[in-house]
Amino acid sequence: MQYGYFDLANKEYVITRPDTPAPWANYLGDPEYGAMISNNACGYSFVKSGANGRISRFRFNSNMALPGRYIYIRDNDTADYWSASWQPVGKPLDQYKSVCRHGTAYTIMTADYASVHSETTYYVPYHQTYEVWRTKITNTSDKPRKLSVFGFVEFTNDNNYEQDQVNLQYTLFITRTSFEENRIIQHINENSGKDASGSNHKERFFGMVGAPVSGWNGNLDSFIGPYRTYSNPIAVEQGKCDGSMNYNSNACGALQSDLELTPGETAELIYILGQRNSAEAATILDTYKTLGKVDAEIAELKNFWHKELSNFQVNTPSPEFNNMINVWNAYQCFITFIWSRAASFVYCGLRNGYGYRDTVQDIQGIIHLDPEMAADKIRFMLSAQVDNGGGLPLVKFNHNAGHENTPDDPEYVKETGHPSYRADDALWLFPTIVKYIGESGNKAFLDEVIVYANGGEATVYDHLKNAIRFSMERLGAHDMPAGLHADWNDCLRMGAKGESTFVAFQLYYAMRVIRDMAQQRGDSDYVAYIDDIQAKLGASLEKCWDGDRFIRGIREDGVVVGAKKDPEASMWLNPQSWAVISGFASKDQAEQSMESVHRILNTPYGIKLLDPPYRAHYFDGALMHIFNPDTKENGGIFSQSQGWAILAESLLGHGNRAFEYFMESSPAAMNDRAEIRVMEPYVHGQFTESTASPYAGRSHVHWLTGTASTVMVGCVEGICGMRPNADGLVISPSIPSSWDGFTIEKNFRGKHLSIRVENPSHVQSGVKSLTLNGKELSGDFVPAAELKDQNEITVVLG
Ligand code: GLC
Secondary structure, three states, X not given: OOOEEEEOOXXXXXXXXXXXXXXXXXXXXXXXXXXXXXXXXXXXXXXXXXXXOEOEOOOOOOOOXXXXXXXXXXXXXXXXXXXXXXXXXXXXXXXXXXXXXXXXXXXXXXXXXXXXXXXXXXXXXXXXXXXXXXXXXXXXXOOOEEEEEEEEEXXXXXXXXXXXXXXXXXXXXXXXXXXXXXXXXXXXXXXXXXXXXXXXXXXXXXXXXXXXXXXXXXXXXXXXXXXXXXXXXXXXXXXXXXXXXXXXXXXXXXXXXXXEEOOOOEEEXXXXXXXXXXXXXXXXXXXXXXXXXXXXXXXXXHHHHHHHHHOEEEEOOOHHHHHHHHHHHHHHHHHHXXXXXXXXXXXXXXXXXEEHHHHHHHHHOOOOOOHHHHHHHHHHHHOOEOOOOOEOOEEEOOOOOOOOOOOXXXXXXXHHOOOOOEOOHHHHHHHHHHHHHHHHXXXXXHHOEEEOOOOOEEEHHHHHHHHHHHHHOOEOOOOOEEOEOOOOOOOEOOOOOOEEHHHHHHHHHHHHHHHHHHHHXXXXXXXXXXXXHHHHHHHHHHOOEOOOOEOOEEXXXXXXXXXXXXXXXXXXXXXXXXXXXXXOOOHHHXXXXXXXXXXXXXXXXXXXOEEOOOOOOOOOOEHHHHOOOOEOOEEOEEHHHHHHHHHHHHHOOOHHHHHHHHHHHOHHHHHHHHXXXXXXXXXXXXXXXXXOOOOOOOEEEEOOOOHHHHHHHHHHHHHOOEEXXXXXXXXXXXXXXXXXXXXXXXXXXXXXXXXXXXXXXXXXEOEEEEEEOOEEEOOOEEEHHHOOOEEEEEEEEO
């Protein structure tokens, strides 16, 4: 079933059937003011934090009666009413036509019902801390119409999400609303002192301009009415907001405008929601009396985002690839970069910090689009590295670099719930930093001095050396990095001294990266040191080869995890892909292990994380056994790992396989089977249920997932073959042999590259010739020094 389509030219996903299998969401705003909105206008808003700055309500884990940003329209001649989004009123779809356009940081919904056309645009103005809903209502009949329009939002009673939801004996009694001129003001903890520092006093507003306000409600129960819901509010049904305000009850903002529209006439109403006092709200509202302000602000948002996305645009024969890489995967990378795992329709915002590994990986997804934005976050994450070389497992949103406790301090453990370091955290810095230096050419980055989380400072280069030291000081019995509390897999505990091959491959890769850096810097002692320890690590890893696969690790008690002979979990994806990515696997091992991946783990919806899933033969540290088989880490198609598989296959030159994995797991490729996937067909999720589930193919945990960045990297570096390094750009695509070629428009270090890849012999990889501005170069490398402002690059495969 298809519910919508990709509009590549406008960088929008257009939903033409509003009865999508789940609310399909979009993100508006930035860290200062965030908002999520579905194709039916449900969602919520918050200032700075989804958990501690929540201003409007949402109902998690339910698709029923969802609060949102609702605009109701009532025909006062017939008493019929509907909403400007299909839900919440939900008129029959044979009479109600709606189109929702999710764009880059804005969403537009149009509706046609009873000869009234409405067009509502929702957005947070660029770098502002409030949101705008602009609705244009047109009488498309040939008769004059009398309409009432109601804008509505359900406020929380407390900025803390949990307090608002559960501590009702307190939060019900701290708010009241009032009406002033064109706005409802919600006062919270008013008696705690308006100006006193440390006061909890807050004011929110919901106001409007564009039409006179003819009625209002600040009391949720009065607007909705008893035993009713958002689909049939009594105020809308009766055509009259009764003016009541909340006091010791739940608050809302509802503003009614009575309109008379001649045939063809349009009214434009602008609602604004935010956390500001009444005077500030009045000033903001006044600015929207200026005609054209909304359109200018939408244009500003589009300009900003489209410019970011324009830094890398690809044109291949695959619309799925183009739509994801040019728009939706890229936008999702920015969203995960900005929001980490903070707030979605699944995460309610209570995780008040950045996961070290998550964020360092998320950064990778935007490096090719905005390397300097990435660099700022890299600096921040380096300042969350402890002076022993490990990363803080959770970096608080109010991280105070240089003054933080560490997992060695009981206070940190108590505050964050993280009892220990994790073996992998700081190792993610290597691929991220090497990609940044490649994209930007900023070799001096390695000399920047950055503070450690717990005090002291070092150059970036020394931070990286320290990360190697951290692993080397924590080796297990087989000379591979010890698992500590966990590796990438949150559900795998092999014991503090247990060893993970995944981390060992990461360390092997890190050694490759730092060896190059050391060599460039003339740090020959360190090169010699790395040569020595890398050879030893390699010897240990060699023993982890089990016929046609690498094992997953060795537990503290010496038992192997992921041995070929094991009855369950005998085959794991990540050690195979990382054996290739790290450069460790021999040609034979690489070919065999990736072939085993395809044979054992592949499904029509992507590659399983492990197989068979744990049912009866788990050990205590195999925490994933608590999940249903073929779900999440217990044999689900863990989407983040698809990106590494795409990259590994590409590095092996297997373009067909890489693209097969891309298509299987690509949201866009499920657009015409969206009822199976359920989640947005333009967004990656955390995992997809695999074949042992009765709901195979259904995806979960939308938007905020490391999948965005790994798949992006797999496609850009792998399939497109764009691999910048400190001195220039390697171009080595791995594409389906059926492609005649493809093109890329890329901004690179302030210059523009127009790259044409031709595939006359229909191979999967291998560069036959490379021409830069008419000059033939040898190999697949474009030296940065030879680039002009505008460059024509032709790559012929064969
Ligand atoms: C989730 C976590 C991430 C972890 C992954 C695998 O995505 O956010 O940190 O690596 O699961 O367990």
